[in-house]
Amino acid sequence: MALSKFALCLWLCTSMFLLCTQIFSLELDPQTRALQEADRVISLPSQLPMQVLFRQYSGYVTVDKSNEKALFYWFFEATSKPAQKPLILWLNGGPGCSSVGSGAAQEIGPFLVKEGPTLKFNKYAWNKGMYLIVFTANLLFLDSPAGVGFSYSNKSLNVQGDNITALDSYAFLQNWFKRFPQYKSHEFYIAGESYAGHYVPQLADAIFDENKKSAKENYINLKGFIIGNPFLDYETDRRGMYDYAWGHGLISDALYQSIKAKCDFSSQILTQECWDQIFKYNSLYEMIDMFSLYTPTCALNAPSSSGKKLAARSNTVRVSGLFHMIPSAGHDPCTANYATEYFNRPDVQQALHANVTKVSRPYILCNSEVGNAWKNSTFSLLPTITKLINGGLRVWLFSGDTDGRLPVTSTRYTLNKLGLNIIEDWTPWYSHREVGGWTVTYEGLTFITVRGAGHQVPMFAPQQSLQIITHFLANKKLPSLAF
Amino acid sequence: MALSKFALCLWLCTSMFLLCTQIFSLELDPQTRALQEADRVISLPSQLPMQVLFRQYSGYVTVDKSNEKALFYWFFEATSKPAQKPLILWLNGGPGCSSVGSGAAQEIGPFLVKEGPTLKFNKYAWNKGMYLIVFTANLLFLDSPAGVGFSYSNKSLNVQGDNITALDSYAFLQNWFKRFPQYKSHEFYIAGESYAGHYVPQLADAIFDENKKSAKENYINLKGFIIGNPFLDYETDRRGMYDYAWGHGLISDALYQSIKAKCDFSSQILTQECWDQIFKYNSLYEMIDMFSLYTPTCALNAPSSSGKKLAARSNTVRVSGLFHMIPSAGHDPCTANYATEYFNRPDVQQALHANVTKVSRPYILCNSEVGNAWKNSTFSLLPTITKLINGGLRVWLFSGDTDGRLPVTSTRYTLNKLGLNIIEDWTPWYSHREVGGWTVTYEGLTFITVRGAGHQVPMFAPQQSLQIITHFLANKKLPSLAF
Incomplete structure (x- = not known):
């Protein structure tokens, strides 16, 4: 009886706490609220007439005033209780590929482009839950660095490379958190694929170092990162x-x-x-x-x-x-064409508050000029990864096993070179009744293969990808038996 | 003008010749005609109500009277002008798998089983043409050796192995040609997959040797063979x-x-x-x-x-x-289940003149007892293949490249061990606008990979398979450009 009263009391307190969290999250100063509202996306051209039950924002964040450099983001709140959910930043690679046009619109965002071009709801969007697991997330997409997607600089971009990308992305985050302070304390994760095998650990490294030396107000609650078919070691x-x-x-x-x-x-x-x-x-x-x-x-x-x-x-x-x-x-296979067409539409750009400076070039999904002008590209990210694992970050890698560009063979060699101790070797994991792939648990790192998925894993295996991200956020091993 | 008259004359003569061929093909003695008619399949349970525009036959051919051994076949005439078309014998592997239930009903035959079980027409059946290429074929499926599918022996089968399989299959062919003498002079090809990597060259070898020493009436007009994902060398x-x-x-x-x-x-x-x-x-x-x-x-x-x-x-x-x-x-993926169910139906067996002796065991698609009791299995077929290439036979191999059992890697090693000179190395071939796979032309052998196809290539890539067989029969290289 005493226990039951205690449980009731605990439940009431928890509920009150959660309610307070939500109320406080709404208590923004008028200026911040106005800035957020200015970035609010009310509706999207060709959006299905279904009601959208989450808020979305997009716009520019200046990262370097002297170079008039501004990075473009698209942000989706979690479909339920965003105030209690972690924040994931997603980065596409290239270098030169737009996270807005690729990750958001073709992989993990709530709206996917299709022939027309038009939009459809993504059943497996990463801001949604799965299997009643509540580990949905708030999802932030960043076009990075300047020159990619809608991000721009009005000065020359001849210093592009890994270093400047990490620094600018860090500056973006600091300024974005000033615009969205209600997310500052949330658990923060970075995710990405391909050349983001550089971006993700490099940004994590920048945050990790800055967290130690910076003022408390600049602290980012970084917990870990996850990268698909990563480019890690030449x-x-x-x-x-x-x-x-x-x-x-x-x-x-x-x-x-x-x-x-x-x-x-x-x-x-x-x-x-x-x-x-x-x-x-x-x-x-x-x-x-x-x-x-x-x-x-x-x-x-x-x-x-x-x-x-x-x-x-x-x-x-x-x-x-x-x-x-x-x-x-x-x-x-023509989704990239539809995305390019969609994001070049003036009405879409207007709805997203994109291309406000009316740059002369069209929106390009993967800008080869950025990639071709790349000044520095770290030979191996393994020292950085080792450092961050030792620093306590959660590190997961996954690999669609039918990708020929950054194939599972490469990542296996990379992991061997990393030389971590194996805790549990090569175990099948299940997506319902089918083997979703195999997983290896290292000391400090989890590796997962995704059977039959190409380079952009969430595009080819959306259900399995959502399963992976929910397990990553929950820090739980994927199921080793059919269910 | 003279040329035009000559051309007209040539055309008339050719037409007359073709007409005669057809007329003569019908001139069978009454006893043979009766034997054929006894094997004629009039209709099949669950056959679609569409008109079947070709004749089909099935039944038993005794190969060893002392052991009361009889092999079961299913034969489909080409959809047009069968009298002018080559004859292909198809063999499934295992050892122990039924060519009737596998090759005919799940891969290349004109009727494929589906859920129900019921039948559907196979758009890419090997007794049909493709792209207006007239190289369709008459298609013969053999359950081999005894103990496989509907084939049986009323005596012990403890001597099963490569040798007896080749000898019995040769005996089958001789007796089958006695029942269907109108096909005796046709170009004859053997095709198969998997463990038929043993059966096909071993039967070809038996025919090759017997052709040299036998009486003219036993001559089989063997021109070549083709094997998919072949088991050739341990x-x-x-x-x-x-x-x-x-x-x-x-x-x-x-x-x-x-x-x-x-x-x-x-x-x-x-x-x-x-x-x-x-x-x-x-x-x-x-x-x-x-x-x-x-x-x-x-x-x-x-x-x-x-x-x-x-x-x-x-x-x-x-x-x-x-x-x-x-x-x-x-x-x-459950097609094998439907096939097993279908061929166990008494009405199906009756329509096919199968299981006439009413054996006590059910029809099994792949009989593991046969495989487990296998007495001899040649370590390497490479000497046989070399001999047959030198003997002038056309030899093609193909490999579905997503098969893990007899994978493309294995066949590449095998081909290297075979050591033929390369005439044209690793060229893409096209199936319409897509790369169907790659092909290598050796002196005396053509190798083809089939992109994204599993072990039973015609099941996973039916259109590409029909393309391969028509090119094989025409002895033409697959197209190296999109069309």
């Missing part, structure tokens, strides 16, 4: 890519042997005769989607045998007609 | 399987290293400590479909986490519900 990532290509029947024995003989991937500078072999390998990218080996390419992009672009006959070539040729699970 | 097939499994992220580094350290695959006898590692590897088969890495398993077979068979709740678990989880292109 040596192992390159070596693994060619091994994977041979093992998956993509290149000849001759080319493979020649790459192995002529390339020393442990060197920071590759020889010309190595590059000559790599150039031969690169022709693969012109034929199949190396980011997802077994799905069709987009007919709107592919040159025909006569060398003419198929786009010219897009009215007669139905993309859906390709779906029966190779396994695809309904994946539309 | 050393390379085994080695390639584990390499493939590691490279595809299926096994731990530790298990892989342990297999490499403890197994000498060049030896005909593996050590116990090698087998111990292989047993660990084999547990993979309990979790995913190793014959098609990225498709779902059949929920009707899979044990649930609680150890109970899901079959018990098959009414609530719709197999189709799995399709959204991983790429599948509409492939139903």
